[in-house]
Structures are given as structure tokens and as C-alpha cells.
Amino acid sequence: MKYINLLALVIIFSSCAGPAHLPGLYMDTKGNVTTTLARGAVSKTGEACTVNYVGLVSLGDASIETARKNAGIKKIAYIDNSYTNILGFYQKYCTLVRGN
DSSP: OHHHHHHHHHHHHHHHHSOSSOOOSEEEEEEEEEOTTOOSOOOEEEEEEEEEETTTEEEEOOOHHHHHHHHTOSSEEEEEEEEEEETTTEEEEEEEEEEO
């Protein structure tokens, strides 16, 4: 009985430590964060991505700082992200930064 209770707790609390996007057949999502500086037009867009193969090898840098540097942005207006997953074998997470 103790093992069943322990297993139930592990299953319940494991979602807190898991990734925000769970594997499925196909997933392509986008999200964004708007800062208080998001007024007016933006002139530059930078992107930084990580790619994961078969859940074993993950390569890349999807940090906001890398995306900002890639476009030479000094003032960030928007931060967007995108996530693509194909059968859990190929996953791509990108950070998109817009600003001036």
C-alpha cells in the first residue's frame, strides 16, 4: 500500500517538474510577452533556437540575450516564443525578440 501511495504522489507531482510542452503527435505553438516599452514600430527582429533530437540530444541557445545580440537590438519591445514538436523525435524551441 505504501508503494501505491508513493507512486500516486510521484505521478501527481511529476507534472510540476516536466516541460511546459508535452510530446504529442504534432505540436506547433506560439506565445508572447509584451513589455512596457512596446509602443510604436519596431525595426529589428532577432531569433535564437534550440533543437532536440529523440529526446536525447539538445543543441542551441534560445536565450533572450542571444536573440537580442543576433539582431543588434538595444531596447526590447516584444519577446515571443515558438515550439514545434513532431512525435517527440524532433523538437524546436525558439525565442523571438523585437525592438530597436
